[in-house]
Amino acid sequence: MLLETVRCEDGKALHLSYHQARMERALETLEAGNIYSLQSLISPPEKGTFRCRFLYDRDRFQIEYHPYAPKAIRSLKAVHSNDLSYPLKSTERQELDALFARRGQCDDVLIIRNGFLSDTTIANIALKIKGIWLTPNTPLLPGTTRERLIRENVLISAPLRLEDIPQAESIAVMNAMIGFVEIENGIIV
Template sequence: MSQFIESIKIEDQEIYNLDLHQKRVNETFKHFGKENLLDLAKIFKDLEHDEDGLYKLRIVYDLNSKFKTGVIPYAYSTLNQISLVENNTLDYSFKFEDRKIFDMMKNKAKSEEIIIVKNNHITDSSYANLLFLKGKQWFTPNTFLLNGVQRQALLKSKKVKETEINLQNLKEFSHFQMINAMIGFEEIIYPIEIIENFPETSQEIG
């Protein structure tokens, strides 16, 4: 049976975006026609986590509502190597625990991290949604693979806007950042030039 994963930010004993994580879990069960018995708030409460600092709560679960948890100290890290990788068939609409496809793409690209291009459009990195800066406004691609909780929260707060970002207009943006449940808005920002195989056309992606 397929297993799914939620990675939830805990900082100084406070849990973040729990409602959006619960919504995603609910939608996963509903899509596969199963009953959801997972209450993330109760799971967190039962952990009795009383440590200050930044932690990742990792919940792996299946569609029978069986789950296992882990609380892991978390530290931000920056990247030095990012490449564009084309994959026109990739589907990651649900947050599956099995992420071998992403590891395979990174290994093939021989890159520390990748930005996935699907049908000429920018989607996500291997582990995060993306934001791109034009002038003073941040935008997120409307061709995402997974509608992450941080992405949803930033759109709701109107800190970012959604737009079409493809290989042709990518050069119009000056900077980008990766966001996910653990990495918030403007935590780590990269110049667009850090992308090693920045193309002029889609044919230039290997």
């Protein structure tokens, strides 16, 4: 099944228009006739922060709410995986899980595909170079937070390579749940 992970705070689902757009693109790829309305289907608990998992395919959907406890990401280990493809956000994550298992003492991995920076197993990334936040133009999965920050002119999409990391003044990860967070210890090559 495919999924959208939506941050919900005190009864409100955040940034739904970006999740709706990505879901509609995925359903179009599947040539599905159904379009689900996240706005009308998601009804989170009134108090607290929750991770809403909206699971769907062309014929059905399921909604789960889980209390959210953020995972700290302080370090990333660079791993190469040229053939990895994850164009639709899916529950099928075996290849990502195998890469995650190679993280060693780091919190996650930074996936390098064909020499270009991509994503971690759960987040898009950004490098601050010469005072400008850049995000790889070769993401494994274009995230909703990445898309929003590009549209808000906070991020610029650019070709980024492993060799660009030493130039970075700061490194950040982003997704719908954590928002945009700078990494404390950076990337271990």
